[in-house]
Amino acid sequence: MFHDSSFMVRKHGQAAMTAVLILLFVSLAAVFGASALALREAKAARNNESSRFAYFAAEAGVEDGVYRLLRNKNLSPAYSVTLNGATADTIVTNISSAKKEIKTVGDFSNTIRAVRTEVITGTVGVNFFYGVQVGDGGLEMGNNSQVNGSVYSNGSITGSGLITGDAIVAGGILQNPSVEWTAQNSDNFFATISTNRDIAQSFMANTNGNLNRVSVYIAKVGNPTSNITLRITNDNGDKPATSNIASAVIPYTYVGLSAGWVDASFASSPSLTNGNKYWIVLDYGSNSSVNYWNWRKDNTDAYAGNTGKYTSSWSSGSASWTNVGGDLAFRAWIGGTNTRIEGVTIGNSSSGTGRANLFVGATVHGSSCPNQYCIVENPAREELPISDGVIQDWRDEASSGGTCAPPLCDALGNLEIMNGSSKTIGPIRIPGTLKVSNNAALTINGTVFVEGVIDFSNNCIIKLAPGYGANSGVILSDDVINVSNNCTFQGSGQSGSYILLLSAKVDPTEEVIEVSNNSIGVIYYAQGGKIEFSNNASAKEAVGYGIEMENNATITYESGLQNVNFASGPTGGWGIDYWQEIVP
Template structure:
């Protein structure tokens, strides 16, 4: 008998188990590798983040280093390298006119980050007139002229009366405003605390109350103010009082130009084209109406001790819509009242004449006035050659016209203080420059000195064939004496391009015998020669004034230069010609001529390669 036992396939069952084990192992390995891959990726990302931060820090260090060099007047090359914690930053500096762009590209082990910043150092100043004169007025001797070049009229604006002798001529318009004087009883001038306006809500608009000492028109106000960044223009408003706060409607308003406000404190004036008529003993408010910007705003200085006893400050989110909140102290301000009629007397005017009173004058255009004498009116109605140019057309009389308002000077005290600060960033020299100058400031005969920005605690004397090349704002605490038979020169460095340079003196300027002034050599570039000396307004000779008791005394032609004496008199001798002149008082001798250049209407003054740079932009860019 044969028995047959069932057959079991142990080989197949073993294979199945092996496959299951391998499958489980594969799944486990996949999970392990997956987790490892994630961990490796996270580690890689962490490493790249660390490298990225190192790269960014290096790029930022490059921008910071370049900014420091630029702001402090240090040597700043077109490219350089910064090393920081093993990272490298390649810094590139490019210049276009008054703008510098700095790009810093960081690299750390192949990871790149980059930052870029832009800077500008311009102060725009508008000289709209061949001559602009303050309250001191203008005196024109025989055959002196204010004219324009290249077909441009030579206009004059004076905040004081104008008198002329035979043949004295203005080839453009001549405007003489009402006379003004400061109300010394309505002012606050102690500055010991900052008051930020417009940086954050609700402290946006600020106001200071005051009480005038006389019942007269308010011609202008002054604020002791500075700016952070480049805020937009603000508006100054004058309001009456409403229950201890500014009224919601303005009696007068005027623009406060941001360009006149510097980064350091200085007095900035706002003039009202339609002045408010104030009443003595009543309360009025000066309102600073500005916008809100966390990075660009104004700072109005104040007296924390509240020394002005006839007013107080307040703030509001919006001057005519939101409530006012009290502020301690007194904001700094000055007020100027219209004091009386001013006049044009004995001058030929080719264009339009505007003044309260016109006498003994020959007006070839139109005339606006309150009072005119018979001879001036007769000539206005029947002009003649050769006094007036062709074509001869009878002018139109406008009797009963309102007096023209005073005009702000084109350069504010704040602008001047900012320029002085810019000069100081380049360091100081103690001692005189030019002839017998101290080390680093001497100029030999036939020699050249390149200088700026720099503050010089001394005088500048040039009596030989010498050249001073200005590479940045120069500020002399003393005087300028130029008297060189062989020709001394002060000029802007060619690097200024179409921009202009600035030289400031706290003392007088006496210029004669072949003195030469030049811009950069590019059209539209000028050199501004400015003195801050005050109180030298002609008459008996006194110290510290120069000849004719003036702050500026010019003996020879000075085309290409702008002369400025905002607080004193400038005197031009026989036959002297200049491009533009602004002064508190102006005296033109026989045959002296001011020839206005149209480009001055938009002159840009640069503090030079090393000073006064404002940050216009800063941020990360593509490497």
């Protein structure tokens, strides 16, 4: 019995020990399992935090690139940013002249996230309503020269050519402004808040006569999309009166991000009296903290007896005007010069009218003047449709693509494409000259700015890249442009796409663009000088300070030119096409 009892005790002890060991193992397993789960969760949390930081950095890189585009700041092809210990490497790719891809890879502790956006440029809309539009230099027409379309000129139309549409000649202005304050050394923003929507500058008339043109030195900030109304008012106790004596619309597309002179003329020019004070008022109907305007000023306020002021609503009887702390830059032309239509033929026996304050030996609507279609009046001026500020924006747009250097250009910055060769360029700044000749082809993939002479000749082909779509492109020079011997210009291949060839050289006495010998298919623009067409030269459209059409030259207007959209980053603004996370 005793033996059996001892055995049973040992047996029960072993069972207890086994149960304890099993319980210990279960407890240890639970502890290790919980610890492993906690470690996994901690690791997941760390990975999630790393992933979030990497993503935030990638977003920041893309946002920085978009911000630089929207604010017209320098945007490098590749750059890096750091955020909360994460790095973001960004690559900017020019897909076309009107489209960029911004891709950023964010990295935090070897955790990678990537974001990509595609931005597309807006456009600068320019209206060409006439086959030929001419400034104060006027239009001279040689034997058998012809404009297939209408002509609007601020100077005289003379010669012996044919205009198939209508011809309008406005009264001329003096070469120099009558009154001006052109000094400007600081910005003066307006339409940023409701209390500064309207802004004005006073001036004193120094002669009796009609106010035929006013220029203001302004720029846009961001992308305001409503027009400005320029008003002329009398003085009312050292502030503008609450009604205007004349007004004109400044289209928002006419103003660049770069400050420049913006011209305005009036449907009915007001008569000013020598010694009286008047006000130039810029009236804007809204305000924005990101899209607004800048009328540059001279903060010395040295224009004696005159100054700039702003208010919330110029026409309100209770308007409170506040000094801007200086004089706002302006120019004003009072009085004018006589102009005429002389010698040319306008229309045919069933069409065509002429409008001018004098007709001399002209034939209109099939018979010699005077007749009912030779309308004697003083038409309003029509200012040329591209401002200095927009032209400067195009320079900046081209320069954003880099400066031409070897091996594309030579050491002096000259680019020559010759003898059947072809190249694609743009956006680009060429510091020297550009020459395309002898069956060579040049494809434009972005705005091209040439500081020197442009020479296109001998069966050359100049065309836009397909990426322009329905938009048009710009080639501009600060010097003379020569086009000769059967050069052709082509858009992108889509309807409404054209090339604008623009000389920004200012010399009213010189031919800054010379076109000859069957060169076709382009819009020519020279607001600071003359354009000469000779020897069967032709064009889609011509706009210049003055235009000379030699024997047999032809300009044929296309109706699509009424609203030409030029692809341009800075002025047209950029928009987001898409924005998404991608696999790194």
